[in-house]
Every structure is written in structure tokens, then in C-alpha cells.
Amino acid sequence: MCVPMGACRMLRKAFSIGVLFSVAAFGQQARIGKPAGEDKIKAMDITVFPDGRGLPAGSGTAAKGKDIFKEKCAVCHNDQAQGREGQYPALVGGKGTINTPKPVKTVGSYWPYATTVFDYIRRAMPYDQPGTLQADEIYSLVGFILNLNGIVGESDVLDKDTLPKVKMPNHEGFIPDARPDVKAKR
Amino acid sequence: MIGAPLSKLGNRSPHEKSARATPPPDNKTPATGSSRTPLQDSYGIITPSGLHFERHHSGVPDIDPANHELLIHGLVEQPLVYKLEDLKRFPSVSRIHFVECSGNGRSEYSGNLGADPATSHGLASCSEWTGVPVKLLLAEAKVKPEAKWVIAEGGDACRLTRSIPIAKLLDDALIVYGQNGEPIRPEQGYPMRLLLPGWEGNTNTKWLRRLNVADGPAMTAHETAYYTDLLPDGKARQFSFELEAKSVITRPAGGQKMPGGAGAYEITGLAWSGRGKIQRVEISVDDGKNWKDAELQQAGFTKAFTRFRMPWTWDGGTVSLQSRATDETGYMQPTGDQMLAARGRNYSYHNNQIKVWYVRADGSVSHVAQGV
Numbered sequence: 001m002c003v004p005m006g007a008c009r010m011l012r013k014a015f016s017i018g019v020l021f022s023v024a025a026f027g028q029q030a031r032i033g034k035p036a037g038e039d040k041i042k043a044m045d046i047t048v049f050p051d052g053r054g055l056p057a058g059s060g061t062a063a064k065g066k067d068i069f070k071e072k073c074a075v076c077h078n079d080q081a082q083g084r085e086g087q088y089p090a091l092v093g094g095k096g097t098i099n100t101p102k103p104v105k106t107v108g109s110y111w112p113y114a115t116t117v118f119d120y121i122r123r124a125m126p127y128d129q130p131g132t133l134q135a136d137e138i139y140s141l142v143g144f145i146l147n148l149n150g151i152v153g154e155s156d157v158l159d160k161d162t163l164p165k166v167k168m169p170n171h172e173g174f175i176p177d178a179r180p181d182v183k184a185k186r
Numbered sequence: 187m188i189g190a191p192l193s194k195l196g197n198r199s200p201h202e203k204s205a206r207a208t209p210p211p212d213n214k215t216p217a218t219g220s221s222r223t224p225l226q227d228s229y230g231i232i233t234p235s236g237l238h239f240e241r242h243h244s245g246v247p248d249i250d251p252a253n254h255e256l257l258i259h260g261l262v263e264q265p266l267v268y269k270l271e272d273l274k275r276f277p278s279v280s281r282i283h284f285v286e287c288s289g290n291g292r293s294e295y296s297g298n299l300g301a302d303p304a305t306s307h308g309l310a311s312c313s314e315w316t317g318v319p320v321k322l323l324l325a326e327a328k329v330k331p332e333a334k335w336v337i338a339e340g341g342d343a344c345r346l347t348r349s350i351p352i353a354k355l356l357d358d359a360l361i362v363y364g365q366n367g368e369p370i371r372p373e374q375g376y377p378m379r380l381l382l383p384g385w386e387g388n389t390n391t392k393w394l395r396r397l398n399v400a401d402g403p404a405m406t407a408h409e410t411a412y413y414t415d416l417l418p419d420g421k422a423r424q425f426s427f428e429l430e431a432k433s434v435i436t437r438p439a440g441g442q443k444m445p446g447g448a449g450a451y452e453i454t455g456l457a458w459s460g461r462g463k464i465q466r467v468e469i470s471v472d473d474g475k476n477w478k479d480a481e482l483q484q485a486g487f488t489k490a491f492t493r494f495r496m497p498w499t500w501d502g503g504t505v506s507l508q509s510r511a512t513d514e515t516g517y518m519q520p521t522g523d524q525m526l527a528a529r530g531r532n533y534s535y536h537n538n539q540i541k542v543w544y545v546r547a548d549g550s551v552s553h554v555a556q557g558v
Contacts, residue, residue, distance in 0.1 A: 050405045127215070127344075180430065180517050184519065
């Protein structure tokens with residue numbers, strides 16, 4: 001059989017090391033994922049970063065966004081984006097309320113990045129038909145909402161270069177997590 | 187009398203009625219919102235999959251795994267896609283972890299106290315999850331050194347997206363496809379979800395479709411407009427991922443009726459911490475003046491429900507019952523007053539204050555002190 005005994009032990013050791021090694025080395029040796037091509041990535045990647053990476057070509061203005069908002073958004077958010085009480089959030093107002101007992105968090109009063117508005121509309125809105133808006137429409141809707149909040153002008157052109165430069169009123173409003181912050185004593 | 191015949195799929199006894207607590211039926215966006223686990227009905231530490239809490243931001247998608255792919259791209263040497271069957275080829279791990287919505291207990295900040303364990307603490311559930319460590323997939327894609335964050339995107343209608351520090355994904359994060367011995371339920375992210383043990387529920391991306399490896403966070407709506415913790419001075423804490431130690435007595439608890447008069451009972455409940463194991467749970471039956479250690483049934487699991495128990499003799503009078511958990515970091519649950527003093531009423535998320543129930547002489551158990 002397995003003679004001499006030393007070699008047998010060595011074989012067993014090598015085998016068990018081999019098994020352990022292949023588990024630990026998953027990723028280096030036995031790749032399971034299939035390569036993803038540029039087309040697939042382009043079709044799926046809808047992330048917009050605060051520096052503007054991910055924003056598509058196209059442009060829009062608040063003036064053009066007015067009718068689009070009325071047609072696609074007002075049914076929930078109301079004509080002037082003031083929301084509907086208790087159901088759909090207001091997108092305007094709340095300025096000066098964030099440090100009061102009744103904060104009203106809106107795009108204008110709370111959101112720190114204009115790029116987030118584009119990203120969120122593109123991925124999630126309209127609520128019942130997400131993913132249906134064209135880039136020009138989204139830029140115009142962002143413009144309309146920002147204009148209602150007094151952040152951009154009615155004819156300011158928003159595109160992949162200008163949108164990341166828009167400074168939101170609550171840009172400095174966020175700080176890192178500081179917990180554990182409540183110290184209970186026994 | 188001969189009983190019921192064999193069946194392909196079992197069901198619970200028709201005499202059992204336990205159900206998730208759902209919002210009022212007039213909600214105009216029924217696909218958005220939450221339903222709560224009836225913790226008061228649970229035994230042990232595992233939540234039945236059909237009673238796991240739900241928090242959806244645009245409904246439960248119907249996903250055929252044959253058509254579902256997970257894409258890993260961004261700051262990697264080799265972008266890759268995975269089907270469900272691919273994930274099952276990796277060495278699998280099964281771990282018991284809780285998942286909790288960071289909004290669990292939010293109404294306690296406003297003084298609108300939850301009337302029963304489902305209402306006050308039911309946005310938390312605990313399951314055995316089975317899947318593959320995320321680090322194995324990231325190793326296959328070969329993450330570039332400048333990678334710091336990973337943007338995780340769900341396959342629901344709103345493509346719910348959160349930015350996660352890559353260190354968490356290289357630590358104990360899993361992509362899971364199994365829940366309590368069966369495929370994860372659609373409400374929990376079928377066919378695959380991210381599981382970030384101990385981190386707020388919405389970061390545990392359900393219906394996971396994409397991991398975008400990046401040098402910084404994307405600052406998505408759900409990490410800026412929502413799931414940020416507003417302080418009285420107007421500053422908001424952001425990326426507050428960890429869930430702090432928490433406990434709730436599930437019996438006797440609000441909404442229940444003592445099953446008999448004065449005499450022997452058991453006080454039991456659940457404790458958990460996103461920072462590790464539960465080390466200790468203490469119970470007070472005298473308005474928090476004196477505390478006694480409860481027995482921990484299972485202290486071995488990290489970032490999991492821990493069942494606690496204590497025998498108790500009810501004298502038949504009015505009694506307040508409360509529990510406080512301490513985790514392995516030494517952190518102890520604060521009182522509601524301590525929490526309000528530190529955070530104010532607009533914080534909304536991460537409320538882990540001590541929960542008090544009141545047993546009354548008539549045998550009813552309430553969330554409010556008698557006469558209040």
C-alpha cells in the first residue's frame with residue numbers, strides 16, 4: 001500500500017493543504033464570475049457621483065421642466081412641488097426649519113448635492129414608471145425643482161458640467177456618525 | 187378519527203393567527219412602507235421567514251433568477267457578472283444574524299410609544315442566512331488599490347442604492363440566497379441580497395443587481411435625504427451604519443393580558459447588538475431602581491437575537507417591567523431621557539432606548555403608566 005509511512009503522511013498532508021489552499025484562493029484560481037463587457041456595464045450603470053461622474057449627455061432648464069413636471073410629477077408632488085400632506089413629500093420650502101422643532105426636509109432645505117436629484121429622478125421616478133424619462137427631461141426637472149427653491153435661474157442650462165457646480169443650501173449640513181454618543185451608567 | 191393526509195407543503199395550525207403588523211389599508215402607496223414582526227409571538231431567536239419584517243421603497247419585484255444578474259464593476263481589474271447558480275458554486279456559509287431597520291422605534295423619540303412589541307420593536311427580525319462572502323467575489327474581480335467604497339444597488343423599481351465602505355464588504359458581509367433553510371423570500375430580496383451583519387437594514391440591499399466599486403460614496407438620496415440623523419443644531423449625522431444594543435421584553439408585554447392572577451410567571455424577551463454579542467441583559471420590576479441579571483439562552487451568536495428569560499412572581503399589583511442589554515463592547519442601553527438629551531426629538535433613526543411595560547392589577551399590560 002502506502003510505503004514508507006512517512007511518504008503516506010506527506011501525501012495526506014499535501015492533499016489537505018491542497019484542499020484548504022483552493023478554498024482560500026477562490027478568486028485567484030477558479031474564477032466563477034463571467035467577464036462583463038462595456039455594453040452590459042453601460043446598460044446597467046446609472047450611478048451619478050457628486051463630482052458629476054455618471055451624468056449623461058443632454059441638458060435642460062427650469063423653463064422646459066415646468067410642463068414636464070405638470071405632466072409627470074404633479075399628480076403626486078402637486079403643481080408647485082409642494083407635496084400632498086401626509087402622502088407625498090414636498091420638494092420645495094423648509095428653508096430655515098432644519099434646526100427648529102419642526103424641520104421640513106426638502107430638496108431645497110436638506111439635500112446636500114444637486115447631482116443626487118438627477119440620480120434619484122433617473123433611478124426612481126416617476127414612482128409608477130421609473131426609468132422612462134430621457135436625460136433632457138431629467139435635467140429640466142432638476143432645473144424646475146432647484147428653481148422653485150431659488151437655487152438656479154429659470155433659464156440656467158443644466159448639464160453634466162454645470163449640475164455638479166450647483167451649490168446646495170444645506171451642503172455643509174452633514175457630519176460623520178459620532179455614536180456611541182449616549183453614555184448610560186450602571 | 188383519521189387526521190389530514192400528506193401534503194407537499196406544510197402550513198401552520200389553523201388555530202395560530204400570528205401576523206405581521208401592517209399599516210392602515212388606506213395608504214395610497216401600498217408598495218412603500220413597512221410591516222412589522224410580531225415579536226411578542228416568537229419563541230427562541232429565529233423569526234419565521236413569513237413573519238420577517240418588510241421595508242420596501244417601491245414594492246417587491248417579481249424576479250426570475252434565470253433572468254437576474256449581479257454585476258461587479260468600477261475600480262476592478264475585471265468586471266464580472268454572476269447568476270444565482272454561480273453564487274452557489276462558491277463555498278457557502280450559514281450564519282444567524284438579525285436585520286433591523288434603523289427606523290425601528292422612531293416614534294419613541296416623539297413620545298408616541300409603541301403599544302406592543304411589534305409596534306415598538308417589530309422592524310427587527312432574525313434568520314439563519316446562507317450565502318457567499320462578498321470578499322470572494324471582490325477577489326475574483328480584483329479590486330484596485332484606490333477603491334474605498336462600493337455602491338450597492340437593488341433590483342426593485344426605485345433601484346434603492348447605498349454606498350458601503352469597502353472594509354465592511356471585506357469583513358463579514360455576505361451575499362445571501364438562503365433564509366432559514368429555503369431560498370430567501372421575495373420580500374427579503376429573492377433571489378439574492380446583501381447582508382451586512384449589524385448594519386442598518388436598508389444597507390442590506392435586497393434584490394441585489396450591482397456592486398460598483400468606487401473611490402467615494404455616491405451620496406444617493408437614501409444616504410442624504412433619508413437615513414441621516416438630524417440633531418437639534420441642524421447638523422445631520424451621515425453613514426450611521428451600526429445598530430446599537432437593544433432589548434425588549436416580549437412577554438409580558440404591551441397589548442397582552444396576564445393569563446392568570448398573582449403567582450409564578452416567566453419574563454422573556456429578545457436582545458441584540460450590531461457591535462457583537464450580547465453579554466448581559468438585566469431586568470427591573472421596580473421602575474428601574476433595582477436590576478437583576480436575566481438568563482441568556484444563547485449567548486454565542488454575534489450580531490444576532492439573544493433570548494433572555496427570568497422567573498418572576500407577580501404579586502398581582504401594578505408593576506413596571508423593563509430590560510437593558512449590554513453588549514460585548516461594554517455598551518449599555520440608555521434610557522429614553524438620556525437619549526433625548528443627547529439627540530433631541532428629530533433624530534428619527536437608531537432609537538435603542540430602554541422599553542418599559544406596565545402590568546396593571548386587572549391583568550392588562552400597557553405601554554403607558556396607569557393614570558398617564
